[in-house]
Each structure stands twice: as C-alpha cells, then as structure tokens.
Amino acid sequence: MTKCKAHMCAYGLTGPDSDQPIKKMTGLAVSHPDMESLALTCPGHQYHKTIEGKCCDGENLSAKTARYTDGFVKTWYSCIKPEM
Numbered sequence: 001m002t003k004c005k006a007h008m009c010a011y012g013l014t015g016p017d018s019d020q021p022i023k024k025m026t027g028l029a030v031s032h033p034d035m036e037s038l039a040l041t042c043p044g045h046q047y048h049k050t051i052e053g054k055c056c057d058g059e060n061l062s063a064k065t066a067r068y069t070d071g072f073v074k075t076w077y078s079c080i081k082p083e084m
C-alpha cells in the first residue's frame with residue numbers, strides 16, 4: 001500500500017449553499033504506486049469554503065462533504081480504500 005493525499009476541491013467538491021470549492025484533505029491508501037497520479041491536489045483556488053456549521057436544509061456540512069463527489073468516484077472507481 002502506498003499512502004498519498006488528495007484535495008477534494010480538485011474533484012469538484014463545492015459547498016451546497018454556494019459554489020465555493022471545499023479543500024478537503026483526504027488521505028488515501030493505494031495498492032499500486034502508479035495510482036498516486038490519480039490523487040489530485042488543489043489546482044489553486046483562491047478561496048475555499050470552510051467545513052463548519054449547517055446547510056440550509058439542516059444537515060451538517062461536514063456530513064455532506066464526507067461523501068465523495070462524482071468526479072472523485074469516476075477518477076478512482078473501485079481501486080481505492082479510504083484511509084480512516
């Protein structure tokens with residue numbers, strides 16, 4: 001296993017109440033060193049929304065951002081194991 005890090009904003013994670021990107025650092029354990037190239041980091045957003053408080057629908061923002069974005073899932077599909 002190789003450990004690497006990714007920023008979820010690179011996969012299109014934004015706040016549900018706004019379009020601000022959320023730079024959520026995610027630790028990943030990949031089974032092959034080649035897969036490290038799939039771990040995208042922030043392309044250089046000027047602003048990031050902080051993960052705190054609740055959304056307009058009452059759900060905690062941290063709970064919403066705990067899900068993977070479509071972009072993330074498509075990039076990695078079945079070859080990752082999130083590191084807890």
Ligand SMILES: [Zn+2]
Pocket residue numbers: 007009010021022023042043044045048
């Ligand atoms: Zn970013």
